[in-house]
Amino acid sequence: MPNSTLKSMDFERKNLSDDTLLELYKNMLKPRLIEEKMLILLRQGKISKWFSGIGQEAISVGVTMSLNKEEYILPMHRNLGVFTTREIPLFRLFCQWQGKVSGFTKGRDRSFHFGTQDYNIVGMISHLGPQLGVADGIALANLLKKNNKVTAVFTGEGGTSEGDFHEALNVASVWQLPVLFCIENNGYGLSTPTKEQYNCENLADRGKGYGMESHIIDGNNILEVYTKVSELAADIRQNPRPVLLEFKTFRMRGHEEASGTKYVPQDLMDVWAAKDPIENYQEYLIEHQILSQEKEVELKEEIVHEINEALEKAYAEDAITPNLSTELDDVYKAFVYQEVRPNSEAQELRLIDAISEGLKQSMERHDDLVIMGQDIAEYGGVFKITEGFVEQFGKERVRNTPICESAIVEAGMGLSIAGMKAVVEMQFSDFVTSGFNPIVNYLAKSYYRWSQQADVVVRMPCGAGVAAGPFHSQTNEAWFTKTPGLKVVYPAFPADAKGLLATAINDPNPVLFFEHKALYRSIREDVPADYYTLPLGKAxxxxxxxxxxxxxxxxxxxxxxxxxxxxxxxxxxxxxxxxxxxxxxxxxxxxxxxxxxxxxxxxxxxxxxxxxxxxxxxxxxxxxxxxxxxxxxxxxxxxxxxxxxxxxxxxxxxxxxxxxxxxxxx
CATH class of the missing domain: 3.40.50.920 (Rossmann fold)
Structure with missing residues (x-):
């Protein structure tokens, strides 16, 4: 029996069926039992690390069940319930955590640092913030496709201190993207309490600053989470917009198990222990005769059997045998270059004109290509490379962005995840520092980690010779040639620039495309008028x-x-x-x-x-x-x-x- 001294939560079933109420319970119970097993395995030295979500299951399960299976979710460390509710086979999850080949990253990353297109889940990276902008990109793709889909992305209250959070919310609001930004406010960022993370009463209040609807939800009340998020998701599908959700909950265990919880006052632990989402909900179901004690035992036995069976299968799988060619081959997605020869006569063009023409012809060739950058729409960009593009392709595909390089690179990644292409213009290559993290840690590593291509070209107007000083004249290609997973192109002539840009856009891998500003209007040559390609990696x-x-x-x-x-x-x-x-x-x-x-x-x-x-x-x-x-x-x-x-x-x-x-x- 559940602890009779627990204070009952106010559960409102509204019009939910008994089957749905039981499904919510079962979906919360499953990650709890898996976690309890993982804590035993951790003590036995059979896994190396664990980030516990015990006490937060209602958020993961409620949000996931509120979305359709074809809608993307971008979870965090403590969102095991997202993965289990999406019915990922436990065998594959256990293989992932043990670094086996049947996991999702071939042993190249651990825990929840992975995504899977089969289940429309996009995992986090340790830098936390970038996934928020990636969600923007996925939502933008949904908006452009007019498919009435919602995207949900998670962060913790600590992650809201990162610049990516603010950039992503601002972009989503300006573009009215159908995103649910889900903050799991669980009291602590590692050992730092909320009072040292932010100085407003509620994180949901930040929505006002972005002109964004926001709500505070009891993150331990599964019915409140499920009904509220379901209602919002249904409305957003018809009326696209971002919504900020703050789920009030608590982290009952350490940031990860090694860190412990000694820094948490015991009375606070006791208060939240009494608010356990599963025990309270179980009591409610039994009280209303929706769940019997016999059914409860049956469900637990069924899940425990599934866990043990999957664990045995995962343990039985051989350890990964390192293969050098496999490792090297998986840094980049295979790209079969297709040569397109020009059929027209050449015309004399400046470097800047050749780049503009190549970009325009790629836009004509790829209906799913979106260009994003500061001042690139009606203004045509500071160098006028995209002048006239809005009239031909419209503002949906030629998008002015706020000054937020990080979020826009991340949005490009999101477009790629959703099956589209992106070209991101850095107004000057110097400004790429503001978007450095998602380029070198997200775009560059995604294919190697979980076979997700990053079909993004970052255009980089660069170089000296124009008397622009320390912040507008750098040629910073070496920052990126050092990073496996990125391609770097640096043409010196108009004809090369046009053909190489076409190939860079065709290539499913991330490409940094450097364009020297001093050459823009000083170098001319004959350039074929129609579309053509040139191979990368050929001097x-x-x-x-x-x-x-x-x-x-x-x-x-x-x-x-x-x-x-x-x-x-x-x-x-x-x-x-x-x-x-x-x-x-x-x-x-x-x-x-x-x-x-x-x-x-x-x-x-x-x-x-x-x-x-x-x-x-x-x-x-x-x-x-x-x-x-x-x-x-x-x-x-x-x-x-x-x-x-x-x-x-x-x-x-x-x-x-x-x-x-x-x-x-x-």
Whole structure:
């Protein structure tokens, strides 16, 4: 029998059937019994870590049962009930937690850091905040498809302190996206109590600041959760809008089991123990003769049997045998490049015009492609690359965004999860720092972790030579070439830019597409008028010679061309990399083996740049062919200055010719 001293909650069944009332109970009971088993296994050393949701089951179960199975849910650590209510086989869950191949991440991640398209669940990453913006992207896809679907995303009260929370709510409100933002206010962020997390009475009050409807719900009352969320979800499907929900609950165990609960006052634990969502609801069902004690025992025995059977099966599965090619092959989603040759005559275009034309033709080719960025709609972007796009494609697909780079990158990820494509324009590549986390931790790692492609291109207007100073002139490609899972493209010519941009958009992997601002209007060449593609990872040999190999990309290519024009006696291979990841290693190595000398020119500062990796590669692969050390030429180890004279001193351009001649005479 349940503890008779418990204070009964006010359960209102409204028009719910007995079957629904029992289903709610069973769906709460299942994660509770699994958790109790996990705590035993943790003490036995059979699992390494556990984040307990005991006492919070009503929220996970109530929200999940309120949504249709084809609607996405983005849960957190303490939302086991989401996974079990969506009827994921326990065998697969247990394999996930044990790092077995039948889990969802092939042993590459643990606990709830995974998603599954089969059950429309998108798991969190440890940084907490990014999933809120991802939910925006999924909801945006639903809005564009007019499919009347709701998306639910969870966070804790601690996560509401992150900037991503505020960005995601703001975007959702401005765009009126059908999202349920579910805050599980469970008292503590690890050991930090709510009074040290925020200084408003209720987190739901924050909805007012975003012009967003909000509600406070008793997170331990399963009937209140289920009926209220069901009502809201039904209304949002017909009247799309975001809603902020604050579920009042409590974390009865530690942040994770190792942290314990010594920092929690005992009287507070006692108060919330009396509000246990399962024991109170069980008492209610028995009191109203909806559940018998015999049925209760039967349900528990049935679930315990299912747990034990699945555990035995999971334990019996062999441990993962590391396979090098499998690991490397799963960093990127396989992409079969399809060459599209141009059929039209060429026309002379500037680099900026070629990028605009390539983007427009990709929009025409892909009806599911959405462009997002600051001022890109009617204004056409600060560089006017998207000028006229709104008139052709409409504001649904050419979307002005608030100044919130993080949430917009995350929204691009959400569009990809929902089967669409996204191009995100950073107004300047320097501003990518505000969206750095979702690029390097979410986009880059999603396919490797749970086979979810990130079909997102981030356009990066970059580079110096325009007297724009330290915050508008960086060329920061090395931040991303270091990150497995990202592709990095950096064209130097209009025809290359157009064809490579088309391929980047076709590629289902995340691509950072760098566009040098100083080249936008200074470089012209003939460009095919119609749509065509060029392969990523294929360098261009601009000049052929025998004395030395010059390797560069972006503006550096033009500096090298100018130097060679001024020194016609120099016989050099000039390689324009075009793509930094993937990298055309064969073209570089074969050239250096022929010329026996190599010089690498980059606009970025020297230390940690891609020139260093290329130099190391050549020393390893071509050492016996080299007649001199590999030379690197780069910009100064300072931020980029504003004054034109200081900028010229900063840039590598002014030092390249001398370095080239010194290497030739070595």
């Amino acid at each position: 261009s040999l601009l000049k052929e010679g025998n004395d030395i190999t010059i390797i560069s990309y972006g503006a550096g290519v033009h500096w090298a061309l100018e130097t060679l024009e001024n020194n016609p006696e120099i016989s050099a291979d000039l390689i324009d990399l075009r793509s930094l990841q993937p990298l055309d290693k064969d073209a570089i190595i074969s050239s250096v083996k022929k010329t026996n000398k190599a010089i690498i020119l980059q606009e970025d500062s020297l230390f940690g740049g891609i020139a260093s990796d290329l130099s190391a590669m050549l020393m390893e692969e071509c050492f016996e062919y080299l007649d001199a050390p590999v030379k690197r030429v780069a910009s100064l180890e300072t931020p980029i200055p504003f004054d034109s004279q200081l900028e010229q001193q900063y840039l590598a351009k002014g030092r390249f010719e001398e370095a080239l001649k010194q290497l030739l005479s070595y």
